Amino acid sequence: MSDMVPIMQxxxxxxxxxxxxxxxxxxxxxxxxxxxxxxxxxAAGTLIDVSGxxxxxxxxxxxxxxxxxxxxxLGSEAAIVGIxxxxxxxxxxxxxxxxxxxxxxxxxxxxxxxxxLRSDGSRRPx
Amino acid sequence: MAGMPDDxxxxxxxxxxxxxxxxAAADYEIINLDADGNxxxxxxxxxxxxxxxxxxVIGKPVSLFYEASDRAAGLPEEDLGRAREAGRLEAEGWRxxxxxxxxxxxxxxxxxxxDDGTVTGYARVTRDVSDRRQADLMFRGLLESAPDAMLIxxxxxxxxxxNRQAEELFGYSRDELAGQQxxxxxxxxxxxxxxxxxxxxxxxxxxxxxxxxxxxSGLRRDGTEFPVEISLSPLETDQxxxxxxxxxxxxxxxxxxxxxxxxxxxxxxxxxxxIQVWDKxxxxxxxxxxxxxxxxxxxxxxxxxxxxxxxxxIILDVSGxxxxxxxxxxxxxxxxxxxxxxxxxxxxxxxxxxxxxxxVHLGIDLGRLRTRNTLRDxxxxxxxxxxxxxxxxxxxxxxxxxxxx
Numbered sequence: 212m213s214d215m216v217p218i219m220q221x222x223x224x225x226x227x228x229x230x231x232x233x234x235x236x237x238x239x240x241x242x243x244x245x246x247x248x249x250x251x252x253x254a255a256g257t258l259i260d261v262s263g264x265x266x267x268x269x270x271x272x273x274x275x276x277x278x279x280x281x282x283x284x285l286g287s288e289a290a291i292v293g294i295x296x297x298x299x300x301x302x303x304x305x306x307x308x309x310x311x312x313x314x315x316x317x318x319x320x321x322x323x324x325x326x327x328l329r330s331d332g333s334r335r336p337x
Numbered sequence: 338m339a340g341m342p343d344d345x346x347x348x349x350x351x352x353x354x355x356x357x358x359x360x361a362a363a364d365y366e367i368i369n370l371d372a373d374g375n376x377x378x379x380x381x382x383x384x385x386x387x388x389x390x391x392x393x394v395i396g397k398p399v400s401l402f403y404e405a406s407d408r409a410a411g412l413p414e415e416d417l418g419r420a421r422e423a424g425r426l427e428a429e430g431w432r433x434x435x436x437x438x439x440x441x442x443x444x445x446x447x448x449x450x451x452d453d454g455t456v457t458g459y460a461r462v463t464r465d466v467s468d469r470r471q472a473d474l475m476f477r478g479l480l481e482s483a484p485d486a487m488l489i490x491x492x493x494x495x496x497x498x499x500n501r502q503a504e505e506l507f508g509y510s511r512d513e514l515a516g517q518q519x520x521x522x523x524x525x526x527x528x529x530x531x532x533x534x535x536x537x538x539x540x541x542x543x544x545x546x547x548x549x550x551x552x553x554s555g556l557r558r559d560g561t562e563f564p565v566e567i568s569l570s571p572l573e574t575d576q577x578x579x580x581x582x583x584x585x586x587x588x589x590x591x592x593x594x595x596x597x598x599x600x601x602x603x604x605x606x607x608x609x610x611x612i613q614v615w616d617k618x619x620x621x622x623x624x625x626x627x628x629x630x631x632x633x634x635x636x637x638x639x640x641x642x643x644x645x646x647x648x649x650x651i652i653l654d655v656s657g658x659x660x661x662x663x664x665x666x667x668x669x670x671x672x673x674x675x676x677x678x679x680x681x682x683x684x685x686x687x688x689x690x691x692x693x694x695x696x697v698h699l700g701i702d703l704g705r706l707r708t709r710n711t712l713r714d715x716x717x718x719x720x721x722x723x724x725x726x727x728x729x730x731x732x733x734x735x736x737x738x739x740x741x742x
Contacts (some may be wrong), residue, residue, distance in 0.1 A: 292680065296640030299675040315680035316647050323726055324680075 216241050218248050223255040224325060226318060230263035238274045246281045256325035257282050260318055262293025272307040279312060288328045290314060292321035366463035369449075372456055374399050374417050386465060388435030399461070404431045404439065420446040421456050429470075432463065441470040485583040492539045492577060494518045494532060506586060508558035519582075524556045535580070542571030542578050552591070555584065564591045609635040611642040618719045619648045619681075620712070624657035632668035636675055643681045649726055650719040651676055654712050656687025666701040673706055682722060684708070686715035 216237075219226040227245060249257055259275065261267065267275075275291060282289040290313035294302075313328065315321035359367045359380040366383035368376055375398050379391035387394075387402055394401065400413035407413070407430065420426040425447045432442040443466045449458045480487050486503035490496055496519050499511045507514070507522055514521075523531045534548075547553060547567035555565040564587040572579040609631060614620045619642055621635070639651065653669065655661065661669075673683040685708045688696075696703065709715040 294678045294680070296637065296644055296675075296679065299640055299678040300636060302678055303671045303675045312678075314678050316643070316649065317680075320647075320649065320680060320726065327726070 216244065218245065220252065220254070221322075224322060225249060225252065225254045225257045226260065227257070228260040228263060232266070233264070233271055235270060238271050242274055242278050242281075245278055246285065249282050249285050249287050254287055255329060256322075257287060257289040258315075258318055258321040258325065259289065259291045260293050260321075261291060261298070262295065262317070264298065265295060267294075267298045267302060269305050269307050272302055272305070276308065276312055288313070288325050290321045290324050290328075292316065292318055364464065366461075368399075368461050368463075370399055370417075370459040370461060372458055374413065374459070376401075377458060383463075386434075386440075386463065387432070393435075402432045404433055407431065416444075416446060417459065420459060421448050424448050429466070440465045441467045483583065485585050488514075488519065488522075488582045488584065489572065490519045490535075490580045490582060492535075492579075494520060494535055497579065503584065506557075506584060507555065522556055524554050524562050527554070538569055538571075538580060539578060542580070544568070544570040547582070553587075555586075563588055566590075605631065605634055606638075609638055611639055613642075613646055613648070614652070614716060615720060615723070617647065617649045617723050618652065618716070619643065619646060619650075620652045620654060620716075622654045622657060622712075625659070627658060627665045627668055629664075629668070632665075632672070635668075636672045639672060640675055640679060643676060643679050648681055650682050650684065650722050652712065652715045652719055653683060653685045654687045654715070655685060655692070656689070656712070658692075661688075661692045661695060663699055663701060666696060666699070666703070670703065670706075682707070684715045684718055686710065686712050 216227060216229065219228075225245075225248065227241070229241070233241075245257070245259075248254075259278070261275070264271075279289040279291065292315045294314060313324055315324045360382075362380065363382045363385055365380075366386045367380045368383050369378040371377045375396055376394045377396075379389075379394055383394075384390055398413070399417075400408050403413050412430070416426060416428060425445070427443070427445050429441065429443050431439045432444075433439045443464045445462045447460045448456045449460060451457045480489075480498065480500045483500060483502065486506040487498075487500045488496055488503055489498040496514045496517055499514045503514070504511055519535075520528050520531050538545075545568070547569050553565050553567055554562045556562055566585045566587045568583045570581045570583075572581045610622065612620045612622070619639070621639055623635075627635070642648065643651065653672070655669075658665065669685070673685075676683050683706060685703070685706055688708060688710075707718065709718055
C-alpha cells in the first residue's frame, strides 16, 4: 500500500499525493495507512494533494473528510490541497458535507495554512 | 383519286353517315387535303373554327390558315412532309381565322395511302386549345416568377419541371435536370435514405416543410454542398400526384444563426467578468439577474480563474444585482462553497439594505461568508487576508528552512 501512495515528509509535515483513478479499496487503504503514519511519525501537519484527481466521487470525498477528522483527533492538523475546478463544482452539486474542511490552492499555500492553524490553535488556550 | 368522290354518284348510306358524324363534331375542324396539300373537304367544325364556308376554301392550299411568318418559313410544307414520312404528325401552332384573329391549335395530320403505298392525301383534325395554352403559360409564369427554386417531382422521383431559380441554385440547366432522379441534388450521404422519405410524402401528401428541425443540404453540380430549406406541397394532375418542392438557399440564415449564437456566448462572457484586482485577489462584479445558466457559467469561469491566477481571495460584488431571492442566494452559496474547496476565501460586498432584509426574512443562511459594505472595504479586507497568509507562509518557510538547515 505504501508503494502505491508514497508519503513524503517535509519538516514536520506529511505530504500525500493522490493520483489517477482511485477505487474504494485503495481509498480505504490510504485512510488506514495515513492515520497510522501520522501517529507513528508524530507529524504536526498533513497535506493531502488531490490535484492529480480529475474525478472525485462522493465516497472518496467522504473518506477524505473522515481522514481529516481522524488526523485532528491525533493532535495534528490536515488540509486538502489542489482541488480542481470541475471537482469542486461536482462536490458542491453532490452536496458532499465538506464544510469546515481546510483547503488550499496548492501545497505551498497548504503549508502556510497549516502553520496558521497551528499558531491559532496554540494561541487559543492562552 | 382524292378523298371525296365528286362524280355525283351516290356515296351510299355508310358515307352519308360518316359525313353527318364529321359535321356533328362542331368543335373540331376535320378536313381532307389532297396530295398537294389543297383543301379537299370541309366540315361544319372547320367553318366554325376558321370562319370560311366550304365554297371559299375547297381547292385552296392549306397554308392559307397558317400565320404569314410560318408560311414564309415553309411550315405548311414541312408539316405535310413529316406526316408523309411518319404517317402521322401531332403538332401545335398558331392558326389564322378568316377575320385575321389567330388561335393556338392542336393539329393531328395523318397521311392517306393507296394500296401501293403512294400518298393520296391527308386527313387533318384541328382543335382550338388557346385556353389550355393560356393556363399552361400562367402556370409556367407562376413557376418562373416564384422567388424560390422550384422542382416538380413525380412519385418515382423523376424531375418533371424546374424553374430558372432552380437552374441557378444547383448549377444545372433544365434540360439536364428534367427526367433525372431528384436524388442527384441530394448529398451522397443522405441519398440512400431519400427515396424512403419521398414515398412517405406521397403516401400522405400534404403541405409541409421537408425534414422539420433538421439541417438539410443540397448538392450543386460542382459537388459542393449548401444548406437549404425545403417546403413540399402536393400538386394533383391528370397523371397523378406530383410533389412541388420550393427550395431556398439557407446559407445566409445559418450564418446569421451562428453569429447570433456566438454573440449570445460573448454577452454571457461579458455579463460574468472575473477581474484580477490585486495579486491573488479576484473581483466578480455581478450585474443583472442571475439565472441558473448564468450562475453555472459564473461558477465555472470563476473557479478556472482561481486556478489560473492562484487567487486566494475572491470578492463577489452584488451591488448590481436587483434582487436576491432564495434561488440566487443558493447560486451564490454554491459558488462560494466551490471556491472554498479550492482554497480561496470569499468576501461579499455591495449588499443593499432591501437585499439584506430579504435575505434575513427568507431565512437564507450565508454561513461563514464574510461581507463588507462596499467594494473598497472588501478589497481592503482581501489585502489584509492575503498579507496574513503570506506572513504565515513566510514563517512556515523559515521554520522549514530552520528544520532542515
